[in-house]
Amino acid sequence: MPAGTGSRHHGIELRHHPRHPADGPAEDREGHRHRGRCLVGRIRGRHSRRDDRCRRDRRRGRSRDEGRPAGRHRRRGSRQDHRNASRRGGGRLIVVDGSPALSVIIVSFNTRDSTVECVRSVIDDAGVADVEIVVVDNGSTDGSVEALRTAFPQIVVDDTGENLGFARAVNRGVHQATGELVVLLNPDTVALPGSLRALVDFEAAHPEYGVYGGRTLTPAGALDPSSCWGEPTLWSMFCFATMLSTVFHGSKTFDPESLGRWQRDSVREVPIVTGCLLLIRRDSYESLGGLDERFFLYGEDAEFSIRARRQGLRPVIVPEAEIVHENGGSTSGSHRKMAMIMAGKTTMFRLIWPRGRARVAIGLLLVGVFVRAALETATRRPRRTWSVAWATRADWLPGYPHAESAIFGRPSIREEIAP
Template sequence: MLMLLTVIIVNYNVKYFLEQCLCSVRKAIGEMTVATGERNVEVYVIDNNSTDGSIEYLQNRFPFVQFIKNSVNQGFSKANNQGIQKAKGKYILFLNPDTILPEDAFTKCIAFMESTADAGALGVPMIDGTGQYLKESKRGFPSLWVSFCKMSGLTRWFPTSKLFARYYLGHLNNQETNKVDILSGAFMMVQKAVLDKTGGFDEQFFMYGEDIDLSYRLQQSGHQNYYFSDCTIIHFKGESTRKDSKYVRLFYKAMVQFVQKHFHGELAWLYTGLLEAVIWLRAAITVVSREHGERTIKYEGTPAFYLAGDDKSGNEVRSVLTTFPNYSIIAIPEDAKEWIFCEGSSYSFKQIIEQLKTCPDWLKPFIHASGTYTIVGSHSKDQRGYAIVME
């Protein structure tokens, strides 16, 4: 049976974040079903040999999802290609497990793709768990000059310059739809017919660089990549990756692979040499070390939360919080530094996303999806997030 959309999610040891993600996917499917009059979305979760019992935890909770468990970690590219081989959708959405979508994500994005003749792929604005805009939502082609500006710090010093900030396309308004070079693999919607021509992800990229490579090949095939500004998602960046020296080496190794694959001529050797030098320089100065996956939260003292949103969902939160030896719920918002946004029938994921955009810097937000016994949050894009769990 031909589907309108196939959603492919590759998971590795982030079952609690994936649970919240799938709750938002279910709501987005529901809204699109109402809009089209039929259920025409299929969802695949490809599990890369997680050791946290992801499939066992999630399978009964989400019967609409088709779970595939790999016996070894195949990497991001190969696992996504497993999903492509099974996909029946006119469009394919590659989605990270540590994301949360608004209810109208599918209807809006597909409507844009249907009405834009030259659109081969689409990405959207992403915010982190504190509401901060993620610059990698749109990127330029990593030419020698663009890469030099990024690695030398010029991009950081001149974040809106058309000359120096092309890596993140800082000269383009974040709130406007534009054609861009590179889309993020955290949320990338692609025409299946286009993928049939270009092929899926290049499996030489185990992690990182695969979205750059695919975006480039989509452009080379004569299609456009669009940054579609009318749909914002949460991406708890880094939940399924790590930001230590190994991450730095993997990232720049992927860039070297990209250069060797697509760059030719007398400057290719210079570009490759520059990237390899940066690998060791960045790895040497990286001092942040993290582990894979989530961590359950531990407090010293008495945590105090303000519950915002749906009352029924808030009662579920109270049940989860009973796992704490001591906690308090604050009635006055201004008195609490930690808010839990409770999604439910009277408070949508879209409302949570819009409110996160206005969060003050001091606020530590968490999110709870109705019907779950989990609360998740990430208070820095460079640190692992937290999961509060009742088990």
């Protein structure tokens, strides 16, 4: 399709932009040290000290650049200087042909403090003049929009006024973005230094993969494996139904969706890169039609990766791209979250598989929920997440859009999916 033209997918117009040529290869990047809560603390401390310095400078009536070393805050070069610079030549991400090389899309919902910290980490990692940041706020009531616009007047903050769900909000953000590369980033994450750079460098050196993810850590510094998963199969669903995936957690045979005990510490192709950190070229995203807006929350990123692989892309993990992920910042209540996860799974099965296979998978999913609910009751566990999921199965079993209406008690405008 010619540059500047667009297409529509599930009610959203997607614009197509020309692809810019990559510059030379970049290899042998230095490995990251183990980071955890102490590193996040240092990041927060740096923000605090910087903010204190800025406030002190304002009281003294001088700008941020006055009295600073010229090497750190010198005036940026011309557009031609940027075009002549290597995209991977060290330093910061650059502007290409007057547009940012990278657009970071963040979808927030009542995560004010986490989103502010997430945006700060992106700015510190890449430089605000080099990266376009688009925050799509799904009708937050905690002052997120005001806080973001006050703290970062240079970024785009789109107040939707309602909860559109993740897929619609991401597509809306991509529609507004102008970068040739797009990164999806969760609001409850902190991008560790060099992470965005690592993704951009790897994509430029290895454009054949098409979809790129990273490595996620918990706030305590442990591995959070949720940056990528294996593709669901009838065998993996059988293992879920029979508890084999729980008894043999991390087994390549009986828990295949976990990808074994791999620590996400090496470059590796994976079936699914999740939306907490995902880089893709804009033209690839648009040619795939974006995220499927029939999803509300959970499952849309898995379906997107599966769809991308079927179109010839090869999702890959870049271990140098690390983020700290708090997990579930936009989702209130474990019971509601579990219902949405289950609805996402049943919706995905109906989209990626023929009707008969999808029905078998959903049946196995239902058996697995029942078995776990029965165990919760038998062992008298105080937390009854699976018991509630079983009791509310009529809400999530049909998938979206029915689940959205049932879980939130409101009508849905999403397109029905054939049972």
